[in-house]
Amino acid sequence: MTARREITKKCPRQYAKAGNSDKGAGAQNCASQASGCAGGPAKSRSSTWRERRDDVSVDEQVNETIDWTEVQDAYGSAEAVPGLLDQAAGLPSDAGVWNDLWSRLCHQGTVYQASFLAIPALGEMARVTPPMPHSQALNLLAAIAGSTDVSGTPDTRVRYADVLASCLPAAEAYAAAAADDTDFCYALSVVAGLRGERAWHQVLTFLADGTVPGGCPECGEDLCVFLDTIPARVCLSWVEPPDGPELVLAKADTIEGYAQGMLVMAGRHSRGNVTHRLLALLGDGQCPACERPLSRGSLFGLGVDDAQEGPSKRR
Numbered sequence: 001m002t003a004r005r006e007i008t009k010k011c012p013r014q015y016a017k018a019g020n021s022d023k024g025a026g027a028q029n030c031a032s033q034a035s036g037c038a039g040g041p042a043k044s045r046s047s048t049w050r051e052r053r054d055d056v057s058v059d060e061q062v063n064e065t066i067d068w069t070e071v072q073d074a075y076g077s078a079e080a081v082p083g084l085l086d087q088a089a090g091l092p093s094d095a096g097v098w099n100d101l102w103s104r105l106c107h108q109g110t111v112y113q114a115s116f117l118a119i120p121a122l123g124e125m126a127r128v129t130p131p132m133p134h135s136q137a138l139n140l141l142a143a144i145a146g147s148t149d150v151s152g153t154p155d156t157r158v159r160y161a162d163v164l165a166s167c168l169p170a171a172e173a174y175a176a177a178a179a180d181d182t183d184f185c186y187a188l189s190v191v192a193g194l195r196g197e198r199a200w201h202q203v204l205t206f207l208a209d210g211t212v213p214g215g216c217p218e219c220g221e222d223l224c225v226f227l228d229t230i231p232a233r234v235c236l237s238w239v240e241p242p243d244g245p246e247l248v249l250a251k252a253d254t255i256e257g258y259a260q261g262m263l264v265m266a267g268r269h270s271r272g273n274v275t276h277r278l279l280a281l282l283g284d285g286q287c288p289a290c291e292r293p294l295s296r297g298s299l300f301g302l303g304v305d306d307a308q309e310g311p312s313k314r315r
């Protein structure tokens with residue numbers, strides 16, 4: 001597996017990790033097989049979500065009747081999805097239901113037609129969930145919005161920009177309630193996903209671990225950056241101790257764009273270690289393979305392309 005593939009395939013279910021009533025879903029193996037995720041007991045095409053979606057002030061376009069039997073999820077027909085959404089709304093702590101939803105709607109980071117159509121329902125759940133880390137609805141919503149791997153369907157996420165934006169206060173509450181730096185990084189990832197900053201969304205999930213895979217934009221070599229070592233280093237392998245060239249931290253007052261907002265957010269919440277990781281991520285280094293310079297997150301694909309494609313930029 002290449003480093004770049006790992007970036008796009010890191011299972012977002014890691015967000016919902018142990019430590020809360022939803023932990024069961026997060027603890028599940030992301031490599032669920034179709035046979036084990038055949039959907040919940042609810043099979044009816046008649047969805048209360050269809051009936052509830054009268055929140056036209058959020059996005060009138062999404063208030064439409066959906067024939068879920070004609071919609072595809074990771075396993076084929078998405079007929080079970082509306083029933084699972086209803087179950088999740090009725091009992092948010094039901095780990096099994098969330099496991100099914102993750103498997104069907106964001107399977108190892110890949111999203112489908114049903115994933116997009118589920119955004120309004122997940123948004124409604126995310127908005128009403130009390131501020132707490134690991135909200136399944138919020139994390140799944142952000143994972144769908146932040147996915148860089150769309151399978152078999154046009155990317156219609158721009159239609160739901162208002163729904164996603166309406167969940168940003170919940171994401172801010174998530175950040176404020178973060179128990180530690182790892183949780184805070186996941187909260188940053190959720191914010192990035194909701195804002196359509198997809199490259200950032202992917203990288204921030206790794207930032208939580210302090211070790212981020214990337215690739216040299218010049219020679220294409222798979223690289224790995226260790227952010228928490230002193231100094232931070234860019235290496236050819238994940239094997240510790242890291243022995244690649246040193247990364248010189250970026251200066252905070254030179255950071256602009258989306259990264260600047262994250263630095264501000266980390267500062268507002270007194271997350272000094274996260275600030276350090278971000279500055280290392282955006283620092284200057286050298287490719288250990290071709291020895292060409294690396295800077296400003298170029299080895300992670302952080303650049304104008306993703307920013308221009310994000311829903312928040314299209315509006």
Ligand SMILES: [Zn+2]
Nearest residue numbers: 216219287290
């Ligand atoms: Zn190189």
